[in-house]
Amino acid sequence: xxxxxxxxxxxxxxxxxxLMEGGFPQxxxxxxxxxxxxxxxxxxxxFLYSGARKFNEPGIYVTLDERxxxxxxxxxxxxxxxxxxxxxxLLQIIDGSIAKIGIxxxxxxxxxxTGFDLDKxxxxxxxxxxxxxxxxxxxxxxxxxxxxxxxxxxxxKAILKLSYMLTRAGVxxxxxxxxxxxxxxxxxxxxxxxxxxxxxxxHYMGVGTQANRTLxxxxxxxxxxxxxxxxxxxSKEGVSVHSIDDEYKQT
Numbered sequence: 001x002x003x004x005x006x007x008x009x010x011x012x013x014x015x016x017x018x019l020m021e022g023g024f025p026q027x028x029x030x031x032x033x034x035x036x037x038x039x040x041x042x043x044x045x046x047f048l049y050s051g052a053r054k055f056n057e058p059g060i061y062v063t064l065d066e067r068x069x070x071x072x073x074x075x076x077x078x079x080x081x082x083x084x085x086x087x088x089x090l091l092q093i094i095d096g097s098i099a100k101i102g103i104x105x106x107x108x109x110x111x112x113x114t115g116f117d118l119d120k121x122x123x124x125x126x127x128x129x130x131x132x133x134x135x136x137x138x139x140x141x142x143x144x145x146x147x148x149x150x151x152x153x154x155x156x157k158a159i160l161k162l163s164y165m166l167t168r169a170g171v172x173x174x175x176x177x178x179x180x181x182x183x184x185x186x187x188x189x190x191x192x193x194x195x196x197x198x199x200x201x202x203h204y205m206g207v208g209t210q211a212n213r214t215l216x217x218x219x220x221x222x223x224x225x226x227x228x229x230x231x232x233x234x235s236k237e238g239v240s241v242h243s244i245d246d247e248y249k250q251t
Contacts, residue, residue, distance in 0.1 A: 006021075006025050007025070008024065009024050009025075009135070011023055011024060013046060013238075015241035016241045024198065027170050027171065028172060029173045030174050030175070030197060030198035031186065031193055031200070032177075032200050033177040033187055033193075034179060034201060034204070035181045035203075036178065038202035039202055039232070042078070044138040045061065045138070046080075047136065048061055049085070053090075058092075058133055059090070060092050060094060060138070061140065062094045062140065063093060064140065065143075068093045079236075080238075089132045094110065095107040095109065095110040096110065099111035099112065099113060118158050118162065135172065136172050137169075137174075138173070140175075140176045141177060142175055142187065143178045143188050145158060145159070146158075156189060159192055177189075186199050198219055199218040199220075203229070213232040215241050216229050230243065230244065
């Protein structure tokens with residue numbers, strides 16, 4: 001029997017799709033991990049913004065860490081008007097950043113002030129997804145999710161449930177996680193990398209007076225992908241990934 005061709009979803013990240021057969025496997029979950037300042041949030045919002053703008057694929061951004069108004073303001077630096085996309089139902093932001101401290105959110109979509117509840121978050125994601133016919137979802141971030149649990153066993157169960165439900169919903173999802181540059185883990189809790197279908201690791205390395213960013217596709221199921229470290233640049237247009245050969249040509 002000839003295997004069915006895997007459907008792909010274009011990432012919108014310049015240079016990345018060529019490294020993994022044209023994009024992420026559709027309907028799968030991918031972990032984007034890296035230390036502080038490696039560009040995880042920009043990467044994920046570019047995935048959503050490009051999906052909406054270039055491919056007419058609505059997306060949901062779940063923020064468990066930073067306030068939505070600050071995110072909208074920061075993304076204007078790249079020319080990404082998130083508010084405009086929200087008005088067109090091509091993007092919606094779910095605010096879970098302040099529910100845990102009992103302060104009501106001013107956002108249209110948010111968690112109740114009674115505190116963080118994973119089941120309520122999933123219900124809100126499904127409700128918004130149905131409303132806008134979402135194709136892409138970003139969860140930012142897993143460590144912020146983990147703050148709501150008392151032990152790592154509960155955190156692992158929550159991550160498993162979140163990944164499973166997103167896959168069941170048929171959306172292509174990105175989840176971010178913090179790692180230490182010196183750690184051998186690819187997620188903060190040592191379980192994220194096993195429950196997702198793909199793992200992208202972002203690095204930020206300072207050499208002398210220069211700082212170099214790289215991207216490594218550590219894992220991508222059902223995909224032949226590059227195994228090299230690739231230079232990654234954050235410019236006024238957003239994130240772009242380069243081949244090693246291109247970098248050598250410029251030097």
